[in-house]
Amino acid sequence: EVQLVESGGGLVQAGGSLRLSCAGSGFTFDDHVIGWFRQAPGKEREGVSYINNLDGSTSYADSVKGRFTISSDNAKNTVYLQMNNLKPEDTAVYYCAATSARVGDAIYVPLLQSYEFDYWGQGTQVTVSS
Numbered sequence: 001e002v003q004l005v006e007s008g009g010g011l012v013q014a015g016g017s018l019r020l021s022c023a024g025s026g027f028t029f030d031d032h033v034i035g036w037f038r039q040a041p042g043k044e045r046e047g048v049s050y051i052n053n054l055d056g057s058t059s060y061a062d063s064v065k066g067r068f069t070i071s072s073d074n075a076k077n078t079v080y081l082q083m084n085n086l087k088p089e090d091t092a093v094y095y096c097a098a099t100s101a102r103v104g105d106a107i108y109v110p111l112l113q114s115y116e117f118d119y120w121g122q123g124t125q126v127t128v129s130s
Contacts, residue, residue, distance in 0.1 A: 002026040002119045004096050009124030012086055018126060020081040022096030027119070029053060033101050033110055034079040035117055036070065038092035038126075047112030048094070051079060054101035059112060064090075086128045093123040 008020040022034060035050035049060045049070040058070050069082040079096065097117035101108055110116045 002098070004098060004119055004121035006094060006096050006121045006124040009094060009126045011127045011129065014086060014088055014128055014130050016086050016128070017082070017084045018086065020083065020094055020096075020124060020126070022079045022081075022121060024077045024079075024098060027098065029077040030074040031101050032098045033108060033117075034072065035097045035099070035110065035112060036079075036081050037095045037097060037114060037117075038090075039095070039123075040089075040092040043092075045095070045114050047114070049081060050110055050112055052101050052107065052109075053079075055107055057107075057109075059110070061112065083126070086126075088128045088130045090126060091128050092126060094126050095123045096121045 003025045005023045030053045033052045036048040039045040051058045051070045051072050067085045072079045098119040099117045
């Protein structure tokens with residue numbers, strides 16, 4: 001059974017930092033893309049970042065570039081999202097998700113859209129106070 005479990009959310013003041021973790025099991029971790037998404041109340045889910053565990057490539061939404069860093073520890077089947085200089089607009093439920101890193105013989109390059117990802121965690125709340 002595929003499982004993704006997020007942790008590390010919480011309440012932080014603006015300008016503070018949090019590190020989210022996403023632990024995966026039940027699939028070949030280093031052959032998948034792991035993405036982070038977030039959904040604020042009344043808003044659509046948006047892509048934040050992804051890492052391709054096959055080739056190490058990463059991508060970030062413009063809104064978090066320079067503040068968030070994604071990394072992966074394949075030995076621990078865990079992906080991290082280091083979030084610095086947090087802003088109130090970063091408040092949301094954060095989800096990690098997984099999809100295959102391959103399309104045939106090619107490496108998949110996601111658009112960081114929800115529909116591209118097959119497996120999802122339950123989410124962790126991040127609240128940034130002003």
